[in-house]
Amino acid sequence: MNLGIEGKRALVTGASRGIGRAIALGLAREGAKVAGVARSEQELGSLLNQIGGESAGHAVKAIDLMEDGAPGALLNWLARDFGSPDIVAHNLGGAHGVTHPFPTASEWRRVWRLNLEIALEINRIVIPEMQKRGWGRVVHVSSIAPIRGRSSVPYATLKAAVNGYVAGLGRAVAADNVVVTAVMPGAVLTEGNKWAALSAKDPSAAADYAAQRLAIKRFGRPEEVSDLVVFLCSERASFAPGALIPIDGGTW
Numbered sequence: 001m002n003l004g005i006e007g008k009r010a011l012v013t014g015a016s017r018g019i020g021r022a023i024a025l026g027l028a029r030e031g032a033k034v035a036g037v038a039r040s041e042q043e044l045g046s047l048l049n050q051i052g053g054e055s056a057g058h059a060v061k062a063i064d065l066m067e068d069g070a071p072g073a074l075l076n077w078l079a080r081d082f083g084s085p086d087i088v089a090h091n092l093g094g095a096h097g098v099t100h101p102f103p104t105a106s107e108w109r110r111v112w113r114l115n116l117e118i119a120l121e122i123n124r125i126v127i128p129e130m131q132k133r134g135w136g137r138v139v140h141v142s143s144i145a146p147i148r149g150r151s152s153v154p155y156a157t158l159k160a161a162v163n164g165y166v167a168g169l170g171r172a173v174a175a176d177n178v179v180v181t182a183v184m185p186g187a188v189l190t191e192g193n194k195w196a197a198l199s200a201k202d203p204s205a206a207a208d209y210a211a212q213r214l215a216i217k218r219f220g221r222p223e224e225v226s227d228l229v230v231f232l233c234s235e236r237a238s239f240a241p242g243a244l245i246p247i248d249g250g251t252w
Contacts, residue, residue, distance in 0.1 A: 004235030005137075006031030009083050011126075013065065013118070014091035016043035018190030019141060022226035023089045025051060030230060033057035035082045037074060039064050065092065066113060071121035084129045087233045090119040090140045093159070099152040108154060115158035116165065123169070127178060136178035137233040140166055141225070144186045144248040150213075159184075163244050170242025179241050181232045186248025187213070188220035195219050215250025 010027045014020035015036030021043075024036045028051035036047050041062035048060045059082050063070055078085065093115045098107040119140060130136025145151035146160035163182055170180035187210065189195045199206040199219075210218050228247055231237060 001236065003030050003231065003233075005087065005233060008032045008086040009035070010087035010089065010233065011035045011037065011078065011085040011122075012089045012091060013037050013122075014093075014141075015047060015060070016040045017192065019185070019188065019222045019225050019229075020089070020091035021047055022222035023091060023229050026223075026226045026230040027087065027089070027233060028052065028056075028058065030234070032087060032233075033082075034059075035078060035085065036060045037063060037065070065118045066110075071118055075122065075125050085126055086130065086133070086135060087137045088122065088126060088139070089229055089233065090122070090138070092118055093141060093143065093155075095152045095155040098154050101153040103154050111154040111158050112161075115155070116162055119162075120165075127169075127173060127180075130178045131173060131176040134177050136173075136176075137237065138178070138180045139229050139232045140180075140182040141229070142166070142182040142184045142244070144184045144246055144251055147184070147246070148186075148248075148251055167242045167244060174241035177238065179232070179237050181237065181240055181243045181245065183225060183228055183232070184244060184246045184248065185225045186220060186246075186251040188222060188225055190222050213252050214248075215252070218249070220247070220249050 010032040012020055012024045015024045016038035024034050028034050034051055036044055038044055044060035044062055051058050061077055063074055065071055096110045096114050098111050140162050142162045143159040145156040166180055166182040187195055225247055
């Protein structure tokens, strides 16, 4: 299937490992020019080599988007060195160490910034440019947590906010052929995440969790999520504005 994104410029946040890296690799395989962003310069360098390097039109930038002004600095870099993206895959998220049900205001703000505010700052600039061009794809990596209710309160709350934002914004810009969507992964085993830690510490407990909570009886792989994201970044996703798509292995 021709996804129709050869030569499109794609920004991927959280691109150094896991789902984000798999998304960057998948977009590059489809001929998109990828700008990968994350904190680790070393891992980004490895990604850049893997997708073909700067000579193939790709770029990477090591930046901590949690810092004040960092999204603006990223957008300035894109404008100067890469161009306004046609595709954005927002892959930042997590509890940021805030797992108890009664966070302080400052803890709420940290989780809010990581899971939604950074994406809001980026979208506010790049989506109007997509509207002018009459083509754009924006995919948010959300979570099944707001639906299944088995995650920390702040994380699940902010992912619910992502879903509401995507549903509304997707409809607001659909007439301009800008398709905004979200995927909602479940338990995906990626380097450094809690499922990897549990699998290393207690393989039996990890296997029991997967057997009891996932209909597929195993954890997901990054590529299983990224393949769906790449499709949603494509010309073929034109009829999916505001779509919220679970990809969770049949989580109970």
